[in-house]
Amino acid sequence: MVDTLLLAGIFVFLIVIFVLSLQLSKTAGEVPKLITGVGIILCVIQFFTQVKKLRAGVYETVESEGITQQTLAWYWNLLLIAVFIICLMLLGFIISTFLYLLLVPYLMDYKRWKVNIVFSAVTTSLLYYSFDKFFNVRLPPGLLLSKLF
């Protein structure tokens, strides 16, 4: 099912790009039209192949590995990444990274608190100093904190 949705997503994306490329000049639209056209045909072929396999009952399904300890579902991980990016902009690198490194192992059932705190603090400082001081990369200071101080 997810596999078919994946194919459908690619198919819709290629259709959209194909329609948009019709509005472009000949030079700018020539190659995209050709590639999306071929891609759309291939998606249709793949769809019928999947249907054929489904009917024949030989379709591969992704099964759970059966490991239950210290796991985190992809959508929770994704949500945490989104929250981290927002926090990165608002609170800055140091606070958001420290909190993120503290929270994720906890949610993954890794509950050695002392190890977690030391690990988060050391990793955050290491990353901050290597990027900000050594590599000269200006890490986000945080909108809220830069306004406050």
Added chain:
Amino acid sequence: MDTLISALTLAMSAQNLGFLFLGCAVGLIVGVLPGLGPVFGVSLFLPLTFSLPVDSALILLAAIYAATAYGDGITSILLNVPGGPSGVAVTFDGYPLTQKGKAGIALGALAGSAFFGDLIGILALVTIAPILADFSLELGPSEYFMLTMFGLSMVAVIGRGRGQAVRGLILGALGLVISFMGQDIITGQLRFTFGWEYLEDGVPFVSASIGLFALAQALILGEEGGSIAGESVLVTKPWSGVVAAIRYWYVTIRSAITGVFLSMCPGIGITTASLLSYFVETRLSKDHESYGKGNVRGVIAPQAASNAVTAGELIPALSLGIPSGATSAIFIAALTLHGLRPGLEFFTSGGVRVYAVFVGMFLAAITFFLAGMLLTPLFARVTKLANAILVPVIIILCLIGCFALRNRVEDLVICTVFGVIGYFLFKYKWPVQCIVLGLVLGSLAEKNFHRALQISDGSYTIFVTRPMSLTLLVIIIVIMSWTYLSDPIKRLGTAKKTSEA
């Protein structure tokens, strides 16, 4: 002989050795960090070289470049997280080896092939530089277009090798379409930006590839729990990996030569060279079905090519002043800053310092090789760490690596989006590599396609009237035909034999 001895003495001076070790250390760190590739490392240290003598400056930059190319592969093997775009191809077989508890062998093969690739690159730089540089100038847009088409034809090979030919082609097309986003290089017209100003510069390849491979892998590791190596015993035999790089000498040499040749073609770059070498190897190998499942040759081929590129890129840069990539452009900048002009003048007025640079590069290869071998057992232990600890670190490194390149938050969003796409593609066993090949080669193919047509006044015959272009076209047709027709032909042969019996 006197020049060589003087060069050796100069290269081994305390100052130059110091910069050599510094370059190797920086290169390894930059290489291991996801997203930070050779361009980042070399450009970061360019300002530092202003006050240095030209030989020290070039030795430092060359050491960073070579060690970064090697370091990129370390996390590819251990965590399935490429340290940089050039490490993508190493993940295909490096990580399966780690899952089998053979991280040590894979890391040894990585160090060995990187060392030999570097040596072959330096050898090419010293000996055949002028001849090959002249040859690369013979390549016009039609040849470049065919060269990129050759690369893209590998999409069919990868997909076919995994029994997913159509899926491979679909992802190749998707990668191409994504690479077309942004401003059209010929007309300047904006394409497929959906009104988002950020996309006018196109989808950043580094963020996309970090997302597709590194972030996707972090999501998978998060779901799996436990640790990467699990209960399997760590086999830390790095020297047997080096022996493998020697035993498969033909793979090492073939890939390094491919790397040297591709490095001289402007725009091809280290990522494409390593990917193409990997796919060429899977095609040439008799047991191509073992690739992607933990074949040590799948580590040797891309890494030998990557490190050959680091020296090979300097061939046109130093002999003709033509940069074939961003890193070699920085080398030219370093030369100019020191009042030297690339070309004949560099070799004549540079004197013994030029050869000291070559010796320095050779010493850098030995240094990162030895450092790699000594640290391999330590690196391999990373795979025993709990995923609960590794996952957040990988995610942070991915996001900060993306941010470091352009200081843009949007890059993090792109990385995350591609991470989710990569997660589902991995999960449902789509050949993800095909999308990367499309992304890398898309704009290069389109640009050269239009340039060739501009030269021929819109006539498509340019692709078949130039001998080199025609040769490449024939090779592509043979590869594509063989990929799809080999099985039916074999079946036909078997059926004939059976009926005769």
